[in-house]
Amino acid sequence: MSGRDLFCQPRRIRRGAALTLVFASVLVAGAATGSFDTPGRKTDPPPARTAQAGHQEDVADAAAEAVADGKSPVEAAERAVSRSGDRWGAVYSQGEYEEFEEALDGQYTGVGLWARRERDGRIEVTRVQSGSPAQAAGIREGDRLRSVDGHHVDGRPVTEVVSLLRGDATGADAGTTVDLGLQRGTRAWSETLRRARLSTDSVSVRQLPGGATVIKVAAFTKGSGDRVRTAVAAPSSDAGIVLDLRGNSGGLVTEAVTAASAFLDGGLVATYDVNGDQRALHADPGGDTTRPLVALVDGGTMSAAELLTGGLQDRGRAVVVGSRTFGKGSVQMPSRLPGGSVAELTVGHYRTPSGRTVDDRGITPDLEVEEGALERAETVLSGLGDPP
Structure with a gap:
């Protein structure tokens, strides 16, 4: 795979431009209340057949029929996903999905x-x-x-x-x-x-000449949230922090929530729905709530990075500087198909703490800047030219 804007991305997402907001194994790890079906996990069927569940069954049936007929289950599932109208849906062969998970491990x-x-x-x-x-x-x-x-x-x-x-x-x-x-x-x-x-070098830290700390997060792979927390906790000047999320195409939601915990003393980061069931993501207590913080974003800021940005903005913890983010606020879940392939289908959407939807809208910065965003971030941190 070739880099992080291009990496961990569903091969066949409809707009071909963003990383899936990955909840695979996320909620199972305890990031939020409830659990999702993951490949190989058995749960009782829901009492009613939701539209999302219907699409999942259609895709599974298409793959099963293809296997029985000696045809490609991946191609059959792809056609079923295309018919469903799920623009973020994707189908992986078993090997492709293993590579996908490996990429989220940072390799x-x-x-x-x-x-x-x-x-x-x-x-x-x-x-x-x-x-x-x-x-x-x-x-x-x-x-x-x-x-x-x-x-x-x-x-x-x-x-x-x-x-x-x-x-x-x-x-x-x-x-x-x-x-x-x-x-x-x-x-x-x-x-x-x-x-x-x-x-993958998903988190890098550097000091600006004026003393501000820049924490660049290229993607939320495993361990990146803790690396953000470590960087925030390290001794440094009081000049503030620039959290650079430009070009961050998303990743694991748990890692984005862990990163939010570096700057918040507990509380809500985002809400989301899965097949109509409303749930919430909360930060851990004990984060640094005093140092000035600017979040840098652009049109390449997507998915889990938008979830983090919206949480910090709505909580009044960060001034967001840059350009409007991409606008991917949907939740995908994987399911194992006959033949060993995996389908990732949209099961819900998330919202910021104030209830704003992100899908197709993105996050609007507090201070919109096309050029020289880092320099403007430094100005904001220094208390000069704060946005109105």
Whole structure:
């Protein structure tokens, strides 16, 4: 897999641009009241057949029929998901889902690129992982990715670009090569990179010259919430904290809630519904509620990162600076299908503590800034130019 805007993403999500808000194994771990069905877990059937349950049954039936007929259960399930109109629905083969879960553990095979699709269809590099093949080749943030192994990527869903970069069609492993067509300004060139087994550097911390601490969270993989808490608890100046969630395409909800606990003394982070059942996510007590905090966001801030942003904003804990976030506030749950594949289907939506919905709307910053957002964040932290 190739970087974190591109990573852990359902291969076939309808808009091809965002990371699933993953509750797989999240609520089972105790992040909220209640539990969800997970692959292999048996529970009593619900008293009534909800629309979501109906879609799940339809997908399972399609896969079962395909297995019986000697056809591809994955393709049959994909067609059923498409008919359901679930734009965030996705179907994985057993191997793909294992890779998905592995990615949430912070491991992936790729070249170390974070990328996203711009509104005009261009695929742009948003981050290069330190120590990765991409960094060794001199690829930089802002470079345009034009092709992968001869396949032009303009206009393709990001998830398809992921598949090409990882070599899914050929079962490519670490050590295999991939040819990239790149552009920087007027210069166009090609690079041949060798895929490697990489660990995601999902949380990084640095100090600005003025004393503020910047905590950059690229994604909410396992352990990232605790790393945020550790960074907040570390001795530092009183200049404040910039929580940089730009380009964060989401991840595990438990980790986002743990990160919220670094800044809150308990209380509500978000509510959500699953098949009509209302539930809540709460922060742990004991977080730092005094240091000035700015949350930086942009159009690449998605899913679990939006959940965290909305919670901090509604609780009055952070000033949100940047541009409107992506707007993915739906909840997906996985279910095992006949043949071993896994379907991830939408089962509900979440809201911020004040009751705002995020899906299709995103989070509007307190201070909207397109350029120089980090500099404006420093100004806000210093008490100069606070937003009205």
